[in-house]
Amino acid sequence: MMQPLEVGTRVLCRWRDGKHHPVKVIERRRLQSGGPNDYEYYVHYTEFNRRLDEWVRLEQLDLDSVENDVDEKVEDKVTGLKMTRHQKRKIDETHVEGHEELDAASLREHEEFTKVKNIATIELGRYEIETWYFSPFPPEYNDCLNLYFCEFCLTFMKRKQQLQRHMKKCDLKHPPGDEIYRSGTLSMFEVDGKKNKVYGQNLCYLAKLFLDHKTLYYDVDLFLFYVLCECDDRGCHMVGYFSKEKHSEESYNLACILTLPPYQRKGYGKFLIAFSYELSKKEGKVGTPERPLSDLGLLSYRGYWTRVLLDILKKHKGNISIKELSDMTAIRAEDILATLQALELIQYRKGQHVICADPKVLDRHLKAAGRGGLEVDVSKLIWTPYKEQG
Numbered sequence: 001m002m003q004p005l006e007v008g009t010r011v012l013c014r015w016r017d018g019k020h021h022p023v024k025v026i027e028r029r030r031l032q033s034g035g036p037n038d039y040e041y042y043v044h045y046t047e048f049n050r051r052l053d054e055w056v057r058l059e060q061l062d063l064d065s066v067e068n069d070v071d072e073k074v075e076d077k078v079t080g081l082k083m084t085r086h087q088k089r090k091i092d093e094t095h096v097e098g099h100e101e102l103d104a105a106s107l108r109e110h111e112e113f114t115k116v117k118n119i120a121t122i123e124l125g126r127y128e129i130e131t132w133y134f135s136p137f138p139p140e141y142n143d144c145l146n147l148y149f150c151e152f153c154l155t156f157m158k159r160k161q162q163l164q165r166h167m168k169k170c171d172l173k174h175p176p177g178d179e180i181y182r183s184g185t186l187s188m189f190e191v192d193g194k195k196n197k198v199y200g201q202n203l204c205y206l207a208k209l210f211l212d213h214k215t216l217y218y219d220v221d222l223f224l225f226y227v228l229c230e231c232d233d234r235g236c237h238m239v240g241y242f243s244k245e246k247h248s249e250e251s252y253n254l255a256c257i258l259t260l261p262p263y264q265r266k267g268y269g270k271f272l273i274a275f276s277y278e279l280s281k282k283e284g285k286v287g288t289p290e291r292p293l294s295d296l297g298l299l300s301y302r303g304y305w306t307r308v309l310l311d312i313l314k315k316h317k318g319n320i321s322i323k324e325l326s327d328m329t330a331i332r333a334e335d336i337l338a339t340l341q342a343l344e345l346i347q348y349r350k351g352q353h354v355i356c357a358d359p360k361v362l363d364r365h366l367k368a369a370g371r372g373g374l375e376v377d378v379s380k381l382i383w384t385p386y387k388e389q390g
């Protein structure tokens with residue numbers, strides 16, 4: 001009889017595209033129905049983001065390709081080396097920009113603690129949603145695979161019947177807090193984490209299911225939550241949100257951003273990003289998102305920055321400085337420079353960064369930057385910057 005595979009094993013695994021891809025075994029568990037050596041394996045596809053990690057059956061693994069990687073792990077422990085070959089490879093593999101800002105030790109600690117997804121699906125409003133990552137729900141939820149959320153107050157429950165009972169008595173029809181924007185069926189609510197602590201915490205638990213490198217250990221008191229909703233006669237249904245520190249020393253204007261999966265790729269992400277910069281403009285400050293950015297976060301920001309900056313460059317035929325761009329957009333100068341550098345629109349002459357904007361090149365980049373997303377109509381934003389009360 002075959003010995004079960006060890007955690008750490010590298011092997012090829014058949015994925016949903018029918019092809020074999022390299023994986024690493026992260027965890028294993030005995031199959032309830034099977035014999036003593038029947039296991040299933042939780043695998044990480046080394047070419048893909050961690051949200052695609054999943055439990056697979058032995059049949060999906062190509063056993064001829066087995067490679068053991070367990071020794072290196074032991075070596076890590078014994079030598080306590082700061083950055084082992086193994087970790088280095090791990091970082092190279094994930095390709096998520098921003099990881100370089102997490103040191104190897106905290107990255108490893110994070111991955112160890114969050115290695116296996118706990119909740120598999122959630123129900124929220126009309127949607128059943130598959131989750132992406134681990135989220136640290138309170139221990140009494142450890143045995144749950146599915147959770148049922150009230151789409152308005154975000155209370156979560158273990159059973160559907162509990163949710164049905166809850167919906168009869170829950171009197172919220174929109175997020176708590178102030179509606180600060182309404183245009184057509186879109187509304188934005190500002191929720192103060194201090195005034196609505198439980199809502200803020202529930203939102204963080206929910207969001208963590210789709211955010212990898214974000215922690216929940218901070219205090220919701222210190223944050224404002226901007227919740228985007230699609231409204232109809234049944235209420236205001238959450239589409240996504242971003243959080244923002246009330247006071248940020250690093251000039252962060254956004255901490256976490258999420259579009260719920262059923263609403264993704266429709267332009268809501270760029271709307272939320274645009275909204276965060278509109279708030280910064282009203283504050284008269286420049287802003288930047290908290291790092292690290294996820295792969296999808298980086299794509300969305302790059303797209304947003306490119307579109308906003310190149311539109312202005314086009315209008316001004318390139319005759320504009322980075323400082324002026326920053327003043328007009330509330331985008332931090334470093335982010336402008338990085339965006340334009342990535343597009344190869346910057347030259348360094350006589351100790352100065354100079355923007356070189358050939359109209360044809362701008363048009364080509366603009367086309368490549370994708371759709372503009374949903375527009376924020378600033379005339380519909382009724383908001384004053386946060387001030388501590390009392």
Ligand code: ACO
Binds near residue numbers: 211255257
């Ligand atoms: N594959 C390829 N490109 C993508 C994908 C994808 N799955 N999703 C978004 N993009 C890119 C595209 O360029 C897209 O523009 P396009 O559709 O015009 O081509 C652009 O990002 C943004 O698309 P939107 O529809 O405006 O954004 P969306 O509503 O999908 O939200 C978001 C983007 C918020 C990043 C979403 O993917 C999400 O919630 N992801 C999970 C949580 C997360 O990673 N958040 C960011 C963490 S970093 C931080 O919080 C500071």
Ligand code: ZN
Binds near residue numbers: 150
């Ligand atoms: Zn409720």
